[in-house]
Amino acid sequence: MSELTSVACVADVEADPQAVLVAFASMDGDMVDQHxxxxxxxxxxxxSADSAELLASQEFGHEKKDGNEDKLKPKLAWLVGAxxxxxxxxxGSAxxxxxxxxxNPIKVSGGPDVEELIEDIQKQMNGTPEFWLAKILKDKSQNKTDSRFDDMDDEGWDG
Structure with missing residues (x-):
């Protein structure tokens, strides 16, 4: 595995624009085991439908489950773009x-493996995605279509 990029937020990560950017709350990256x-x-x-690449990780200090809203700010700021x-x-507030x-937040119980969750997303991408994933994929394909006209304009394309 290559060295992970340190980024201020997910939006700064370079990735395939059609890939779904998925973050997992995890102690070690192997299973979803964090509130x-x-x-x-x-x-x-x-x-993506046929690959998954670990792009970045971000550590935060130990926080108590005390309802303190301030502890959410750095997490929310880092997740912008996911x-x-x-x-x-x-x-509810988070x-x-x-x-x-x-x-899109997804709550899972029982500490599922990150690898299994990724495989489930890929299976959906190759078949019939659940509503939330279908919406994300639709939004990504529309953004690609919209940006190609911007790209043509940037290139001075006059048709």
Whole structure:
């Protein structure tokens, strides 16, 4: 595995624009075992229908599950640009703030393996995606279509 890039936020990561950027609240990157607000680290993967690449990770200090909203700010700031974040549990306030940023929070229990969750996303990408994933994929394909006209304009294309 290559050296992980240190980034201020997910939006700074260079990735395939069609890949789904998925963050996992995890102690070690192997399983989703952290509550969103008290997560000590997030691991970011670019997931496409046939590949998954670990792009970045970000560690945070140990936080208590005390309802203190300030501890959410650095996590929310780092996740700007992500499409999805998986966590063991998450409060209503954090859920609302993530959705406002365009990040889809998904709560999973039992400490599922990151690898298995990625495989599930890929299976959906190759078949019939759940609503939340279908929406993300649709938005990505529309952004690609919209940006090609901007690209032509930037190149001075006059048709």
């Amino acid at each position: 969103f607000g008290s997560a000590q680290a997030f691991y970011l993967f670019a997931v 499409d999805v974040v998986y966590c063991g549990s998450i409060g 859920t609302r703030q993530l959705i406002a940023l365009g990040v």
